[in-house]
Amino acid sequence: MKMLPGVGVFGTGSPVGETEEEAKQLAEEMNIAFYTSRTDDILLHQDVDLVCISIPPPLTRQISVKALGIGKNVVCEKAATSVDAFRMVTASRYYPQLMSLVGNVLRFLPAFVRMKQLISEHYVGAVMICDARIYSGSLLSPSYGWICDELMGGGGLHTMGTYIVDLLTHLTGRRAEKVHGLLKTFVRQNAAIRGIRHVTSDDFCFFQMLMGGGVCSTVTLNFNMPGAFVHEVMVVGSAGRLVARGADLYGQKNSATQEELLLRDSLAVGAGLPEQGPQDVPLLYLKGMVYMVQALRQSFQGQGDCRTWDHAPVSMAASFEDGLYMQSVVDAIKRSSRSGEWEAVEVLTEEPDTNQNLCEALQRNNL
Helix, strand or coil, X not given: CCCXXXXXXXXXXXXXXXXXXXXHHHHHHCCCCCXXXXXXXXXXCCCCCEEEEECCHHHHHHHHHHHHHHCCEEEECCCCCHHHHXXXXXXXXXXXXXXXXXXXXXXXXXXXXXXXXXXXXXXXXXXXXXXXXXXXXXXXXXXXXXXXXXXXXXXHHHHXXXXXXXHHHHHHXXXXXXXXXXXXXXXXXXXXXXXXXXXXXXXXXXXXXXXXXXXXXXEEEECCCCCCCEEEEEEEXXXXXXXXXXXEEXXXXXXXXXXEEEECCCCCHHHHCCCCCCCXXXXXXXXXXXXXXXXXXXXXXXXXXXXXXXXXXXXXXXXXXXXXXXXXHHHHHHHHHHHCCXXXXXXXXXXXXHHHHXXXXXXXXXX
16 A cells, blocks of 8 residues: 555554554554554544555444545445445445445456456357356464454355455346355364354355346355365356456357467566565455555546545446445345245345344344
């Protein structure tokens, strides 16, 4: 984020730390003059025009809504619940001139930018099937935290599945209408998480989506696999297929005998990423973050007022409305896993009664 002056960042590797000493150390590493351990200090800072929020999901809504109310542009991670996402949408509608984006970095990867373009140019013909696979090691942190708790937004479905749902809708232009899914927690305790504490978030998830126009999608998320990180997204149509393996794009027409390489990612680690980046973030997502930050920089460059921004460079970004849709699909998948039936995707149009939400949450926890 050093390339973006006037940016405040909440989360790991930011000028906002849990303690003043941690904030100071991070600020020195990133060559940032201002640092603090208090969120209000940075929200009220007159030189901060864009706030990037990367924190545990239960806190995302509170800070993003407050930032918009103060007049700051916001880029944040997904919320913990549909209610939180709805409140964020409501706040963004009050301040339509401000940037309010959800940071799905996959949308900015050249492979998916090119894939969307080719789909619109009918490379695959009429889209019929989407298939996505993510295989990785455990998402659990060294100690018990929000990632272990389903109700706090933990688990593979919420952490990565939401962005796959959003990506497939972004690529095809079709929204999920009905879903059927299965969530499992295979690792409930480990060497660091034991005793009275246990993991309730999913480490395996499989779901199907019936989307608009008859498009069918299947997604498999497995976070129990040692070895290399696997990330594959395929779109099959009446005339051919496109598949993104990692950051590279391949395609094959029905008339061809073998697939062709359509785009190879050219971003080297040394060109835009730290030599020793976060080990728990896949390289694919780090590259996507670099491309997203580059787009943000272009959006603010050349503007007379730092609070104004050009929509074109970030036109492919996910909005808070998209964030609400993502969370609605995730909620439907969780309902399906409990009921064993197909569930309709219902996007909130008004805030539900909080007492009813509490009763449902307690019932799920007891089950």
